[in-house]
Amino acid sequence: MGHKDTICVADCGLPIPDSTKRIDLAVTRGNPSFLCVLDAVRDDMYIEGIALAAEIKEKNPGLLEEIRARFPNTEIEFVSHEQLKEATRTCKAVIRTGEVTPFANIIIRSGVSF
Secondary structure (H helix, E strand, O other): OOOOOEEEEEOOOOOOOOOOEEEEOOOEOOEOOHHHHHHHHHHOOOEEEEEEEOOHHHHOHHHHHHHHHHOOOOEEEEEOHHHHHHHHHHOOEEEEOOOOOOOOOEEEEEOOOO
């Protein structure tokens, strides 16, 4: 991933455009979890910013708290769920997890470490 490129980690229900590469990790309902996959991706790249659906604030505040704890110094942009789905069209890939909780989707923007 180059600077400013994006990748999405998604729950199993997020529609993925045919034009976007799909990395489908979903094995069973809930497996692997969104946070498990997010942690692996986070540990493997330099992250400049993230985007979340604004609906997560009301519909899944516990997950939002977990995400904020993982990205304490990272810019967070909140967009509508529709805008987030549209943004997956320009992602390098969408990683589909087995997650079954609402709005468990994140777009990660790559940074550079130098």
